[in-house]
Amino acid sequence: MMSVWSHRPKLLHLGFFVAAYVLACGFAQSLAIVPGTGISIWPASGLFIATLILSSGYSWPWWVLGGCLAEMFSNVLWFHSPPVAAFLIYVGNALEALVGAWLVNRVLTRPVRLESLQEVLAFVALGAGVAPIVSATVGSATLAWFSILSQSFLTAWPLWWIGDATGVLIVAPLALVVLHNWRGRPQLSTTQWMEACVLGLIFLAIAALSLSGYLPFAYIIMPPLLWAAVRFEFKGAAVSLVLLALITAIFTITGASQFAGDPEAQKHKQIMLQLFLAISALSALIVAAISRQHQLAVLSLRQSVEALRERERELSQLVDMVPAQIRRLTPTGEPVFFNKRLIDFFGLDVGDMDQPGVSRLSAVIHTLVHPDDAPRLLQTVHRSLVSGDPFSIKYRMRRFDGAYRWVDGRAEPLRDQNGTITQWYVISVDIDDEMRAQEALRERERELSQLVSPTAIIRRSSSSPDMATSPPPCVRSKAVP
Numbered sequence: 001m002m003s004v005w006s007h008r009p010k011l012l013h014l015g016f017f018v019a020a021y022v023l024a025c026g027f028a029q030s031l032a033i034v035p036g037t038g039i040s041i042w043p044a045s046g047l048f049i050a051t052l053i054l055s056s057g058y059s060w061p062w063w064v065l066g067g068c069l070a071e072m073f074s075n076v077l078w079f080h081s082p083p084v085a086a087f088l089i090y091v092g093n094a095l096e097a098l099v100g101a102w103l104v105n106r107v108l109t110r111p112v113r114l115e116s117l118q119e120v121l122a123f124v125a126l127g128a129g130v131a132p133i134v135s136a137t138v139g140s141a142t143l144a145w146f147s148i149l150s151q152s153f154l155t156a157w158p159l160w161w162i163g164d165a166t167g168v169l170i171v172a173p174l175a176l177v178v179l180h181n182w183r184g185r186p187q188l189s190t191t192q193w194m195e196a197c198v199l200g201l202i203f204l205a206i207a208a209l210s211l212s213g214y215l216p217f218a219y220i221i222m223p224p225l226l227w228a229a230v231r232f233e234f235k236g237a238a239v240s241l242v243l244l245a246l247i248t249a250i251f252t253i254t255g256a257s258q259f260a261g262d263p264e265a266q267k268h269k270q271i272m273l274q275l276f277l278a279i280s281a282l283s284a285l286i287v288a289a290i291s292r293q294h295q296l297a298v299l300s301l302r303q304s305v306e307a308l309r310e311r312e313r314e315l316s317q318l319v320d321m322v323p324a325q326i327r328r329l330t331p332t333g334e335p336v337f338f339n340k341r342l343i344d345f346f347g348l349d350v351g352d353m354d355q356p357g358v359s360r361l362s363a364v365i366h367t368l369v370h371p372d373d374a375p376r377l378l379q380t381v382h383r384s385l386v387s388g389d390p391f392s393i394k395y396r397m398r399r400f401d402g403a404y405r406w407v408d409g410r411a412e413p414l415r416d417q418n419g420t421i422t423q424w425y426v427i428s429v430d431i432d433d434e435m436r437a438q439e440a441l442r443e444r445e446r447e448l449s450q451l452v453s454p455t456a457i458i459r460r461s462s463s464s465p466d467m468a469t470s471p472p473p474c475v476r477s478k479a480v481p
Contacts, residue, residue: 007058014062018070020047024171025074028163030253040270041245041277044071045096045135045164046171049127052101053112053172054179060101064094085146092138096164100131114176114234115296120289124282127172132164162274169281170245174238196236199228200243207244211251211258218258218276225280229288233295237288241281248277325407329424333361333385342428347400370396370404381411388413388421394431405432 009017024043044067051063068090075086103126104112114120140156142148188196203224210220221244228236251257252273325342327335327350338350346368355363365378373395384391390412396404407428413421 007056008062009055009059014066017047017051017063018066021067021070022074022077024167025071026078027249028167029074029078030249040159040163040274041170042093042135042160042164042167043171043245045093045132045167046169046173047175048093048097049100049104049131049168050172050175050179052097053104054176060098064098067094067097081148082146085142085148088142089139092135092142095138096131096135099134100127100168103127103130112176114173114285114289115292117286117289117293120285123172124169124285128165128168132161132168135164136161159270159274162271162278166274166278166281169278169285170241173234173281173285174242177235177238192232195231199224199231199236203228203240203243204247207247208251211248212256213258219280222280222283225284226287229284230291233292234285234288237284241277241284244280245277248273323429325428325430327426327428329361329411329426331385331421331423333359333381333424335360335364336423345397345399368398370398372396377409384411385424394435397428405430406435407431 021044024047028040028042028044048063048067052060055063068087071090071093072083072086075081075083079086081089104123107122107126108119112119112123114123136157139160140153143156144153203221206224207221210218225237225240225244228240232239248257257273258269320340322339322341325345326339327342328337329335335350338346343349350360350364353363353367354360361381362378365374365381369377377393377395380391380393383389390410392408392410394406394408397407398404408431409426409428411424411426414423414425416422
């Protein structure tokens with residue numbers, strides 16, 4: 001009980017709901033074009049279901065109470081049914097809204113936005129198909145039991161069901177749009193606003209001409225209706241359907257509509273009116289859902305492409321930051337990509353070395369590799385391309401200033417799931433300083449080995465005077481003259 005009390009809606013929102021419910025009942029009464037058969041469209045059903053769909057389950061008793069007050073007040077204003085019968089009819093309407101909202105919330109993900117074809121079809125089947133069965137059954141039984149308007153159960157049930165279903169299809173989408181975007185401003189560009197105005201004028205003109213009988217049939221309104229659904233998706237479809245219902249009501253009430261006529265044919269024309277609005281609503285909602293789904297798919301594709309481009313930029317920046325020269329080859333060995341470090345080293349890009357009649361691989365190797373190393377490198381590359389094995393080789397590459405520097409080149413193939421090579425990655429690391437240091441070390445070792453070799457010692461000994469055969473200085477100084 002405390003949960004229900006804590007989840008009570010704001011008094012202002014509840015007042016808007018009651019006022020809208022009363023106006024919806026008055027609109028339904030104005031379309032009671034068939035004598036003795038009651039209403040033909042029940043917009044309050046769509047308003048009631050949409051309100052419960054968007055509300056917390058704990059607040060549902062408050063909306064049911066507000067709907068009861070609104071319907072009993074509407075009965076006093078327009079329907080003039082016995083109070084007990086009016087209450088029983090409302091019980092059926094409330095059960096319809098509760099069942100429809102519960103089924104839609106169970107099947108669809110909240111919040112319900114009807115942005116995909118699956119969501120629209122589920123909403124139509126549950127909210128406009130299954131839920132009105134409850135109201136039609138309870139309401140038709142009440143009319144038959146109290147002999148209201150001299151209707152039998154079998155006569156009233158199909159008209160009641162299709163009237164509630166049409167009200168759900170027309171009013172519920174608009175209510176969902178309005179309540180979802182109550183605080184947000186429509187995000188339309190100037191061009192879209194101009195298109196909306198032009199479309200609105202065309203829509204109103206065709207609706208007026210077709211419903212007044214100047215055009216051959218009412219369904220000629222479908223092209224501008226579907227145009228609104230495609231270009232403005234769910235919001236355009238919802239607004240267009242409400243405008244169509246209002247225009248239809250005005251012409252029907254005044255007797256100028258194709259759906260107005262003599263009392264004998266009026267029952268048939270009421271069914272045609274209900275089918276016209278129901279088919280128009282169903283078509284517009286399905287087309288809007290397909291358009292929305294297409295737009296979401298395009299948006300998702302654009303986001304994926306943009307994310308892929310961003311990943312590619314990040315990877316390219318990372319590759320350029322690596323202190324190595326990286327290139328990519330086709331499965332046949334043709335170079336197709338140099339990283340920035342390699343382009344800066346050569347002073348050329350991969351496409352700058354194309355030569356007519358010569359493969360790009362041969363042109364690159366003979367242009368940028370030392371002539372003494374080019375045949376060995378080309379042979380190694382061809383052998384790996386045939387076998388699919390990676391290779392590692394040291395060779396000299398010509399820098400942009402003409403100097404040759406030693407590099408350690410390594411290549412690895414990239415394979416797909418079937419093991420087929422899709423491309424080769426080659427990386428070269430500058431080892432010129434290391435090679436020069438090793439060469440200097442070897443030269444020093446050769447010099448040292450020559451200094452300490454036996455032959456060198458003998459040569460040095462033979463080239464110096466024999467210290468043992470020379471008399472010491474002291475002996476020479478004491479010699480007798």
